[in-house]
Amino acid sequence: MKIGFIGLGLIGGSIARAVRYFYPDTEIIAHSRTRASVEQAVADGVINRVIDQIDEDFSDCTYIFLCAPVSSNAKYLEQLKPLIGPDCIITDVGSTKTDIHEKVTDLDMEANFIGGHPMAGSEKTGYANSKRILIENAYYMITPTEKTPREAVETYRDFVASLKALPLVIDYHTHDYVTAGISHLPHIIASSLVNLVKDEDTKDGIMKLVAAGGFKDITRIASSSPEMWEQICMTNRKNISRILTDYIASLEKIKDQLDEAKSGAIYHLFETSRDYRNSLPVKGNGPLARIYEIYCDMVDEAGGIATLATILASNQISLKNIGIVHSREFIEAVLRIEFYDEESMKSAIEILRKHRYVIYER
Numbered sequence: 411m412k413i414g415f416i417g418l419g420l421i422g423g424s425i426a427r428a429v430r431y432f433y434p435d436t437e438i439i440a441h442s443r444t445r446a447s448v449e450q451a452v453a454d455g456v457i458n459r460v461i462d463q464i465d466e467d468f469s470d471c472t473y474i475f476l477c478a479p480v481s482s483n484a485k486y487l488e489q490l491k492p493l494i495g496p497d498c499i500i501t502d503v504g505s506t507k508t509d510i511h512e513k514v515t516d517l518d519m520e521a522n523f524i525g526g527h528p529m530a531g532s533e534k535t536g537y538a539n540s541k542r543i544l545i546e547n548a549y550y551m552i553t554p555t556e557k558t559p560r561e562a563v564e565t566y567r568d569f570v571a572s573l574k575a576l577p578l579v580i581d582y583h584t585h586d587y588v589t590a591g592i593s594h595l596p597h598i599i600a601s602s603l604v605n606l607v608k609d610e611d612t613k614d615g616i617m618k619l620v621a622a623g624g625f626k627d628i629t630r631i632a633s634s635s636p637e638m639w640e641q642i643c644m645t646n647r648k649n650i651s652r653i654l655t656d657y658i659a660s661l662e663k664i665k666d667q668l669d670e671a672k673s674g675a676i677y678h679l680f681e682t683s684r685d686y687r688n689s690l691p692v693k694g695n696g697p698l699a700r701i702y703e704i705y706c707d708m709v710d711e712a713g714g715i716a717t718l719a720t721i722l723a724s725n726q727i728s729l730k731n732i733g734i735v736h737s738r739e740f741i742e743a744v745l746r747i748e749f750y751d752e753e754s755m756k757s758a759i760e761i762l763r764k765h766r767y768v769i770y771e772r
């Protein structure tokens with residue numbers, strides 16, 4: 411198998427690493443704007459060759475992954491059209507799908523296109539931050555066209571699953587409606603909140619100084635790439651605008667409830683969100699979902715860690731990792747204990763609590 415990548419940053423690099431791991435003999439070629447990254451990928455053994463411009467080298471690829479920002483991906487279709495073989499599948503990883511599907515239709519390339527979008531990522535960009543396990547256990551949305559051969563869709567779905575992601579075939583309109591709500595609006599909220607705090611801070615910047623877990627948890631994604639997010643917003647304007655309208659209305663409702671001191675309504679706001687948030691499925695949240703960790707108050711005595719480890723070992727519970735953490739979330743240092751599976755973690759919590767350890771679960 412030969413696979414081509416155009417754009418080899420966080421997502422392209424992560425997929426290339428997964429392909430290299432699960433299909434070591436695959437020939438992987440890549441063209442990217444950042445020359446240093448693709449050269450590093452060759453040095454890492456992740457890809458075989460750097461391609462300076464889009465040429466016949468892409469002609470015999472089984473799959474070509476477009477992994478640049480969304481609007482840039484769409485621009486490559488035209489260059490690829492005269493080059494690709496009849497069975498080649500061009501796929502992308504872009505966060506919006508309508509724009510690229512419309513370009514594919516305009517160019518009459520539907521039989522050779524399957525849209526793709528792994529629901530995993532980070533606020534960090536670039537090949538240097540790519541990880542083989544990034545897409546593992548993450549939903550990977552697949553948006554075929556009406557003319558993509560069904561066998562090609564099935565083969566591609568199996569390929570995605572073989573990289574340990576969770577394929578989900580969906581139409582591209584639904585994709586853009588859904589992602590506006592669970593990804594695009596949250597990014598706008600995070601960035602606008604950060605900018606609001608920047609503008610409302612005291613002259614001596616006390617808000618910035620004391621900002622703690624709450625602010626940091628909800629705004630991590632405000633550090634994401636402006637180039638990528640500008641293109642996402644510009645290619646899903648209608649869906650984002652619609653849900654933004656509903657969101658603004660919900661904020662106005664909350665403001666009215668506050669102004670009128672409707673405490674029951676405010677209680678209901680937090681109660682409903684807590685129940686829904688707590689019901690989110692754990693499966694499909696990317697590699698982080700597979701971390702089974704707890705935090706435990708440090709016992710301030712010599713050999714404290716050894717005692718705790720011995721209690722767990724004598725109950726046949728293996729530890730994956732154990733270490734002291736100094737985190738702003740906890741007043742004192744705590745012990746972070748990581749397990750191999752959920753069952754071990756649950757048993758450990760029960761046993762340690764019986765021994766009067768104070769445990770914090772995530």
Ligand SMILES: NC(=O)c1ccc[n+]([C@@H]2O[C@H](COP(=O)([O-])OP(=O)(O)OC[C@H]3O[C@@H](n4cnc5c(N)ncnc54)[C@H](O)[C@@H]3O)[C@@H](O)[C@H]2O)c1
Nearest residue numbers: 417418419420421443444478480482504505531532535536
């Ligand atoms: N970051 C995420 O969380 C995330 C998650 C899922 C999907 N995506 C989608 O994946 C795609 C890539 O995002 P990323 O996070 O990997 O970004 P990134 O910035 O880490 O990587 C983009 C890569 O594309 C290259 N590039 C940029 N413009 C190019 C062009 N015109 N031609 C060739 N190469 C170009 C860059 O040099 C870089 O190597 C985007 O379409 C994005 O919507 C991102």
Ligand SMILES: O=C(O)C(=O)C[C@]1(C(=O)O)C=C[C@@H](O)C=C1
Nearest residue numbers: 505528529530531532533593631
């Ligand atoms: O975890 C993050 O940092 C992300 O923003 C990942 C995230 C998201 O969940 O919104 C971002 C964009 C993608 O298209 C898919 C996933």
